[in-house]
Amino acid sequence: MNEEVNTINKKIFQTLEFNKISKMLSHFTASELGKEQALELKPSTSLAEIERLQNETEDGVTILRLRGGMPIPKLHNVKPHLKRLQIGASLNGLEIAQIGRILRTTSEVSRFFETMKETGIELTTLYHLADNFITTPTLNQQIREAIEEDGHVLDDASTALRGIRTGIKRSETGIREKLDSLIRGKNAQYLTDAVVTMRNDRYVIPVKPEHRSRFGGVVHDQSSTGQTLFIEPQSVVDLNNRLRQLQIEERQEIDRILAELSNEIAPYANEIVNNMFLLGKLDFIGAKASYGKSITATRPLISEANEVSLLSARHPMLDSETVVPNDILIGGENQAVIITGPNTGGKTIILKTLGLLQLMGQSGLQLPVAEGSQMGLFTEIFADIGDEQSIEQSLSTFSSHMTNIVSILDNIDKKSLVIFDELGAGTDPQEGAALAIAILDQIGTIGSYVMVTSHYPELKAYGYNRPSTVNASMEFNVDTLSPTYRLLIGVPGRSNAFEISKRLGLSVEIIESARQLIDAESQDLNEMITDLENRRKMAETEYLEVRYHLDESEQLHADLQTAIQQFYSEREELMKKAREEANKIVEETEERADQIIKDLRKKQLQEPFGNNVKEHELIGAKSNLAQLHHEESLAKNKVLKKAKIDQSFKIGNDVQVMSFGQKGVLLEKVDKNHWVVQMGMLKMKIKENDIKLTTPEKEPTRRMTTAVRSSSTSHVSTQLDLRGERYENALADLDKYLDAALLANYPQVTIVHGKGTGALRTGVTEALKKHRSIKSFHYAPNNQGGNGATIVEFKS
Known part of the structure; x- marks a missing residue:
């Protein structure tokens, strides 16, 4: 069965050696069925059909990569066997074995695809193809139990056959034993050789002619020399008859x-x-995948607009290790490509590569090109390549080519691809160039796509001046006097005769004389080409440099993006943890502070008359409150530890006692780690790492009203005046004052903050809202300061 829709002329297969691709593909098939389909490979002109064929090949590539291929063994075409069945004939054992092999393979391949589907391997078309298998488990078992792979009928095929074959083995054993007894001992002298052999399916012994009557029986054969007779002795005739009957x-x-x-x-x-x-279809698809792997092929995109872009393309029949890959571009703005340059530069290979890869792609094969390559969709591909001189028709090379070109021009349309090698060659150069230009104009009018090679300088100018036409050339290394086989799009080829001759030793005088003989137009054209080549090399060098920096920048940008993302993620995580820990510490600290204050208030209530809380108890409570600050330990902070060690304490120094939050003066050093500190009326022994030096205080410009004694026995005033204070200092004083007022067991106090800009008043209000021991607060009456003062009531 052939589902291909093929309208492409068959001559192109021979011209581009497409049939060699079919043969190479057939070597990767496992069965005759797959081989037949491979040898019938033809390109399609339907987009839907090409997409289907490419999808099948892509599925084959996936299976080859993940499973090593499909489990399809060597299979025979059994259609002739089935035709014989239709006319009532019986099949022999080998024919039935071949049919059984197909049925067993069907079951194995069906299970293979079911397993792949269960494992989640995605395929585009082959699951649907495998769903069309029809398994016959009962018939499979019948054939397997009766016939071996080589067609031999098994003993277990029937009870009768097993009994017959058992009888045959016994008869053969009896005959051999009888004959062995005849050829041993003294009877050996009557034989030419003491062996038992067979003639006409009967067991015999080799007897000398003069002793034929010695054993009696039947003579079945004699040797070519007549010196041996093969006799069936009379004593085994009945046994042989029985054996023959069993057979x-x-x-x-x-x-x-x-x-x-x-x-x-x-x-x-x-x-x-x-x-x-x-x-056979699956075997053929697997062969396409295996062949693609052998030529390092990739799946091409398909352009309905015929914009061909074959990147790093290689001819599939050339050694991939040595062939020079080239970018082959045609279509879009370049309806025609004219390749010029010296012979043996690889121009013809470029033409064949374009045409052959296009045929392969439209046949559903993957191509030896780089990822991202794109092929066209041509309804016809024509080529005029090589020497087609016909002796029988008495045609010259030029006539032969022109006959082919005339046929091509009669059949092309706007979806055709035309390939010409040395267009216009074989005749007068001037006339040949004119014909080539006229032919290219005609092809351009029709709208076909054309790639052509030529030596004519006129075509270089034509390619430069005509719209939708581009020049190209094969690069030539003048230093090594050899082609590089690299295709250069946009640069026409130029003659290197002068440079080559100079390097080979021709005198400068002769070369300069030759330069004078060529016309100015040709000289200008060569100079233009030289300038184009130099500009191309400069552009290529700059491109590579820019590409390198771009790749480097892209990598750096990607690294920075990753680093920034990691930074923000880590920062957010750390901040989240810090907030959680801080909230936990605040909650614990507030609970401990409340407990300290409750203890002091309890003592105050227990001794309401005269015996208020002593000064040292207040200092101790303040010390406990100060210790609630979770500051970094000096023992763990190496920088602060070093600074602490570096500072030297002396008697009379003003210091700050950290744990009590009080200032004092050093009186004497008790030991290596302790000092006696005077704090107000108290003298206490303090650890050295709990004190730090401070500058002596100047006479304060204003004293807090907390120093004014009230009518109560407490040293804390019922009013705090914050006017004139800096914002931060005022809030710190407010916090300390509220704690002292709570210790004094005041039911309410007044905070004087003034009116001013309102910033301090707002700050006080926010601080009061957050305090856990405040029941309520409000502005003072107008006669007591209005909104310049706030009255605070504490919880009982």
Whole structure:
């Protein structure tokens, strides 16, 4: 069965050696069925059909990569066997074995695809193809139990056959034993050789002619020299007859078994043909994948607008290790490409590569090109390549080419691809160039796509001046006097005769004389080409440099993006943890502070008359409150530790006691780690790492009203005046004052903050809202300061 829609002329297959691709593909098939489809490979002109074929190949590549290929063994075409069944004939053992192999392979391949589907391997078309298999488990078992792979009928095929073959083995054993007894001992002298052999399916012994009567029986044969007679002795004639009878019965039983199996197979003829075709199709698809792997192929994109871009393209029949890959571009703005340059530079290979890869792609094969390559969709591909001189027709090379070109021009349309090698060659250069230009104009009018090679300088100017036409050339290294086989798009080829001659030793005088002989137009053209080549090399160098920096910048940008993302993620995580820990510490600290204050208030209530809380108890409570600050330990902070060690304490220094939050003066050093500190009326022994030096205080410009004694026995005033204070200092004083007022067991106090800009008043209000021991607060009456003062009531 052939589903291809093929309208491309068959001559192009021979011109571009497409048939060699089919042969190479057939070597990767495992069965005759797949091989037949490979040899019938043809390109399609339908986009839907090409997409389907490419999808099948892509599925084959996936299976080859993930599973090493499909489990399809060597299979035979059994259509002739099935036709014989249709006319009532019976099949022999080998034919039935070949059918059984197809049925067993069908079951194995069906399970193979079911397993792949269960493992989640995605395929585009082959699951649907495998769903069309029709399995016949009962028939499979019948054939497997009766016939071996080589067609031999098994003993277990029937009870009768097993009994017959058992009888045959016993008869053969009896005959051999009888004959062995005849050829041993004194009878050996009558024989030419003491062996038992067979003639006409009967056991015989080799006897000398003069002793033929010694054993009696029947002579079945004699040697070519007449010196040996092969005699069946009379004593084994009956045994041989019995053996022969059993052999006939065996043949009859085998024929009966084969006829019975043939009758079982006949109803499944259509299913077997269906399975055989599907197996051949899968084998063919697997071969396409394996062939693609052998040439390092990739799947091309398909351009309905015929914008061909074959990147790093290689001819599939050239050694991939040595061939120079080239970017082959045609279509879009470049409807025509004219390749010029010296011979042996690889121009013809470029033409064949373009045409052959296009045929392969439209046949569903992957191509030896780089990822991202794009092929066209041509309804016809024509080529005029090589020497087609016909002796029989008495045509010259030029006539032969022109006959082919005329045929091509009669059949092309706007979706055709035309390839010309040395267009216009074989005649007068001036006339040939004119004909080439006229032919290219005609092709351009029709709208076909054309790639052509030429030596004519006129075509270089044509390619430069004509719209939708671009020059190209094969690069030539003048230093090594050899081609590089690199295709250069946009740069026409130039003659290197002068440079080559100079390097080979031709005198400068002769070369300069030759330069004078060529016309100015040719000289200008060569100079233009030289300038283009230099500009191309400069542009290529700059491109590579820019590309390098771009790649480097992109990598750096990607690294920075990753680093920034990691930074923000880590920062957010750390801040989240810090907030959680801080909230936890604040909660614990507030609870401890409340407890300290409750203890002091309890003592105050227990001794309401005269015996208020002593000064040292207040200092101790303040010390406990100060210790609630979770500052970094000096023992763990190496910088602060070093600064602490560096500072030297002396008697009389003003210091700050950190744990009490009080200032004092050093009186004496008790030991290595302790000092006696005077804090107001108290003298206490303090650890050295709990004190730090401070500058002596100047006479304060204003004293807090907390120093004014009230009518109560407490040293804390019922009013705090914050006017004139800096914002931060005022809030710190407010916090300390509220704690002192709570310790004094005041039910309410007044905070004087003034009116001013309102910033301090707002700050006081916010601080009061957050304090846990405040019941309520409000502005003072107008006669007591209005909104310049706030009255605070504490919780009882």
